[in-house]
Amino acid sequence: MKTKFLAFNAALAIFFAALAIADTGEGALDTAPPKAIAPEQIIQKFAAKEKEFNEARDRYTWRQTVKVQTIDGDTIDGEYQLITDELFDDKGRRIQRVVYAPQSTLQKISISPNDVKDFEKGYPFVLTTDELPLYNITYAGQQRVDELDTYVFDVAPKKIEKDKRYFEGRIWVDNRDLQIVKTKGKNVPDIHGKQEDLSPPFETYREQVDGKYWFPTYTRAEGTLQFKNGDVRVRQIMKYQNYKRYGSDVKITYEGQELPPEKDKPKK
Numbered sequence: 001m002k003t004k005f006l007a008f009n010a011a012l013a014i015f016f017a018a019l020a021i022a023d024t025g026e027g028a029l030d031t032a033p034p035k036a037i038a039p040e041q042i043i044q045k046f047a048a049k050e051k052e053f054n055e056a057r058d059r060y061t062w063r064q065t066v067k068v069q070t071i072d073g074d075t076i077d078g079e080y081q082l083i084t085d086e087l088f089d090d091k092g093r094r095i096q097r098v099v100y101a102p103q104s105t106l107q108k109i110s111i112s113p114n115d116v117k118d119f120e121k122g123y124p125f126v127l128t129t130d131e132l133p134l135y136n137i138t139y140a141g142q143q144r145v146d147e148l149d150t151y152v153f154d155v156a157p158k159k160i161e162k163d164k165r166y167f168e169g170r171i172w173v174d175n176r177d178l179q180i181v182k183t184k185g186k187n188v189p190d191i192h193g194k195q196e197d198l199s200p201p202f203e204t205y206r207e208q209v210d211g212k213y214w215f216p217t218y219t220r221a222e223g224t225l226q227f228k229n230g231d232v233r234v235r236q237i238m239k240y241q242n243y244k245r246y247g248s249d250v251k252i253t254y255e256g257q258e259l260p261p262e263k264d265k266p267k268k
Contacts, residue, residue, distance in 0.1 A: 001068075001225065001234060002112040002197050027144035034151065039139035042151050043132070045178045051128035053179060053213045059246050060215075061087050063099070065239040066119050070108050070232055078106040088246050108232045109225070112197050114187075117165050122187040123204050123238055124216035125167045127155065127180065134158060140170065145182055149175045160189050169201075179214040181206050198225040200234050209243045216240050 033039065063085050070078040083100040104111075127135070140152040150172040157166035169185015183204040191197035200223030206214040219238040224231050 001109045001115055001199060002195065025146040029141045029143045029152065031141040033139070034142065039151075039153075042139075042173060042178065043137055043153070044129075046173045046180060047127060047129040047132050049177070049179045050126050051130065053215070054126045054128055056213055057215060058094075060209075060243050061085065061246055062215075062243045063239075063241045064119075065237070065241070067237045068106065068109075068111065068115075069235045070106060071235055072233070078104075078108060080104040080106050080111060092247075108230075109234065114165060114191070114197050114199070118187045118199060119238065122165055122167065122199075123202055123219040123221070124240070125171075125180075125183050125185075125204065127167075127171065134166070142175070143172065145172050148172075148181055150181060151175055155185070157188065174214065177208075177214065179206075181214050196227060198227070200225065200236065202236070210245065215243055 066082045068080040069076045085097045087095050089095050136156050138154045140154050143150055143152050153171050156168045166188050167185055168188050171180050172182040174181045186201045187199050200221045202221035204216050204219040207217045209215045217240050221236040224233045
């Protein structure tokens with residue numbers, strides 16, 4: 001997020017101290033190594049599943065809701081909202097249809113190009129086989145999250161290149177499906193200088209769709225962004241709803257097997 005003031009001079013806070021989102025639904029972390037499989041094997045397996053998931057999601061439609069609020073005490077003093085349907089045109093090309101876009105009342109911040117990248121790719125973070133070389137991935141343990149038993153890994157970019165966005169934080173991998181089911185962290189880098197561009201820590205939950213894929217369904221990002229001219233508390237909520245596979249003539253495979261086609265096309 002860009003401030004509507006000009007300069008930034010505060011250092012980035014210690015990362016994990018900045019993750020002020022409550023550990024709702026998380027049990028105790030068991031740091032013992034897994035018994036039946038090596039962490040390196042888990043990483044390779046879930047990254048391969050992530051690649052399949054990412055390709056499959058590209059053939060789905062869904063409704064996406066973005067809400068950004070600035071908060072002063074208990075009062076919401078500015079809001080940006082956008083609801084879109086992520087669809088395909090009659091030639092099978094991805095399109096976005098705006099459903100609801102009221103006038104923004106944000107005054108302390110503005111929506112930046114990096115925010116748009118985060119809405120589209122950062123919050124529904126995907127770590128595929130192709131992205132593995134970009135990150136250091138460290139096994140942290142095993143943990144119960146709600147009704148799921150998961151493997152936990154810490155993820156950080158090996159290096160940060162100009163004009164690119166990365167994820168830094170923690171992921172939870174279901175120990176049966178070996179797919180990411182929860183992500184908690186931050187999109188980096190924050191940009192300092194005359195044009196400051198900061199983002200809050202976030203948490204994304206996934207749910208199983210069509211009995212196969214764990215798709216992102218809910219993101220909450222909240223934190224106090226420390227601008228030189230004053231702190232701004234920001235809350236962002238993203239929802240991804242009504243996933244539907246596009247068309248009956250599109251073949252989607254999962255672990256080498258074709259998924260059965262749907263009878264009905266999604267409503268537009």
